[in-house]
Amino acid sequence: MELSTKLYILDDDGNKFMGAGVLWLLEGIRETGSLLAASDRMGLSYSKARGMLEHIEQATGHSMIDRRKGGADRKGAVLTPYAERYILLYRKFQEDAKNDAERRFREFLNNLDTLEADYGRQDDTTV
Numbered sequence: 001m002e003l004s005t006k007l008y009i010l011d012d013d014g015n016k017f018m019g020a021g022v023l024w025l026l027e028g029i030r031e032t033g034s035l036l037a038a039s040d041r042m043g044l045s046y047s048k049a050r051g052m053l054e055h056i057e058q059a060t061g062h063s064m065i066d067r068r069k070g071g072a073d074r075k076g077a078v079l080t081p082y083a084e085r086y087i088l089l090y091r092k093f094q095e096d097a098k099n100d101a102e103r104r105f106r107e108f109l110n111n112l113d114t115l116e117a118d119y120g121r122q123d124d125t126t127v
Contacts, residue, residue, distance in 0.1 A: 003105040006019070007098075017055045017058075017060075018090065021052065023090060023094075025038055025042060025052055025053065026064060026079060035053065060082075063083075
């Protein structure tokens with residue numbers, strides 16, 4: 001047996017606004033300097049990525065990217081200082097939650113071993 005976890009943060013209406021996908025999008029924007037490039041790299045449509053970004057901005061009440069206003073092509077984006085700190089906080093929360101879940105899962109397996117020792121393990125053919 002093994003444990004698989006997925007963590008999401010929900011807004012007040014119960015809609016997901018933060019999870020691994022949004023984290024990867026924000027990190028992709030940091031690495032590429034572009035929402036379009038980050039969405040392409042993830043295999044997302046630009047409109048889907050834009051919606052994810054708008055949703056987290058609505059839920060947190062903070063801008064996550066600063067759009068660049070200069071340069072020859074007038075394109076690009078950088079994460080806001082708020083977004084950079086948000087990523088750090090979310091990564092720490094995610095790591096702590098998964099570590100706690102794994103610890104509790106090991107406890108469950110130990111208790112399951114005790115249960116099976118007390119009752120024996122039934123063979124599938126006897127059920």
